[in-house]
Amino acid sequence: MLYNGWIMIEDPSQMQDLFFYITLFHRKCASTHNVIILMAHSAPMVVVYHPQYATHIQYRYHPESPFRMEYIIKKVTSLGLKQEIIEPEAASEGDILAVHRPTYLEKIRSSTMKYLDGETVIREDTYDVAMLAAGGAVTAVNETYLRNRPSFAIVRPPGHHAGPDYGGGFCYFNNSAIAARKALKMSSRVAIVDIDAHHGNGTQDIFYETSKVLYISTHQFGIYPGTGRYNEAGRGDGEGYNINIPLPARSGDSTYLYAFENLVMPVLKEFNPDAIIVSLGVDAHYRDDMSGLELSSTGYLELAALLQDFSEKYMKNRLVYVLEGGYNGVPLSEVVAGIIGRFEGKKVHLQYGDIRDESIKGKEYVDRSRNFFSQYWKL
Numbered sequence: 001m002l003y004n005g006w007i008m009i010e011d012p013s014q015m016q017d018l019f020f021y022i023t024l025f026h027r028k029c030a031s032t033h034n035v036i037i038l039m040a041h042s043a044p045m046v047v048v049y050h051p052q053y054a055t056h057i058q059y060r061y062h063p064e065s066p067f068r069m070e071y072i073i074k075k076v077t078s079l080g081l082k083q084e085i086i087e088p089e090a091a092s093e094g095d096i097l098a099v100h101r102p103t104y105l106e107k108i109r110s111s112t113m114k115y116l117d118g119e120t121v122i123r124e125d126t127y128d129v130a131m132l133a134a135g136g137a138v139t140a141v142n143e144t145y146l147r148n149r150p151s152f153a154i155v156r157p158p159g160h161h162a163g164p165d166y167g168g169g170f171c172y173f174n175n176s177a178i179a180a181r182k183a184l185k186m187s188s189r190v191a192i193v194d195i196d197a198h199h200g201n202g203t204q205d206i207f208y209e210t211s212k213v214l215y216i217s218t219h220q221f222g223i224y225p226g227t228g229r230y231n232e233a234g235r236g237d238g239e240g241y242n243i244n245i246p247l248p249a250r251s252g253d254s255t256y257l258y259a260f261e262n263l264v265m266p267v268l269k270e271f272n273p274d275a276i277i278v279s280l281g282v283d284a285h286y287r288d289d290m291s292g293l294e295l296s297s298t299g300y301l302e303l304a305a306l307l308q309d310f311s312e313k314y315m316k317n318r319l320v321y322v323l324e325g326g327y328n329g330v331p332l333s334e335v336v337a338g339i340i341g342r343f344e345g346k347k348v349h350l351q352y353g354d355i356r357d358e359s360i361k362g363k364e365y366v367d368r369s370r371n372f373f374s375q376y377w378k379l
């Protein structure tokens, strides 16, 4: 912090201390100085990545392939990040068992050439890389809590379709759920915001009966895995804490912003989480063939800005991104790099920033979820 009429802070969590000092200063000095506060930038993200993530191959021409990592890492390293990229260790069995059943863990460990579904194969190296992906999510949470800095676990294979005793949809262990369980050891309330194009059926199942984890998912209605109706709201203690916002095809930037401003952010504020895990999938992008949704790279960054502002204001930067889907290298890498760059005040050139949805095409669907959840939340 410098002082000569100017004050510069790098960590937004210092703001409260700063106002205290300013008040003190004005009390002590009769003269009134002009005090200008400059936010140098937000806290830079901690990036978690392991080269082994770029080795696992389902089968030839499978969309969930190593090229995804290659695109992202090339783009991210071109930013000239202040922070080194941290290599995680594999998750412990305890981390996995906080979410999955022992028999399921054993199935992934001991099987080879077994299909969880038509597109999800257990190969010889699957267990090791899946443990490393879960370990990446755990490391991201630990770094965030230790340093009050946001983090990004750039991992594969993805996880949000893996439930307590099942996998599928390219997923083995539920990295985001494992991250949330880890955060719950240090906190009492954690939110998961899932902006993958597909519903995170695994994450929903894992936390369906608890009020400690708020799960909010935006996804395309009617595509894989077929779950995620607006009225799947949780059970028992968890009732009202599972929020689905299914959207029709062609929903894009204005629909997502409408959903975030009128449902996601107000509920997050009321829930008041200690940390947010973001299950980030870039397959809702208009350049990604895996869904009919039409978010642009600009739209993704606008959603990221809302979450970033929220985490700076209310959660001491406890914002943990965990990568899920996204199968077109260019939009995937520019969105991931754009999010990371934003925390360092670096603007990333966006090739795919055209806005396709300016008229809130999915408004009716968002309103339906919002009306339904107004019985649980102040909406």
Ligand SMILES: [Zn+2]
Residues within 6 Å of the ligand: 196, 197, 198, 281, 283, 324, 325, 326
């Ligand atoms: Zn997806």
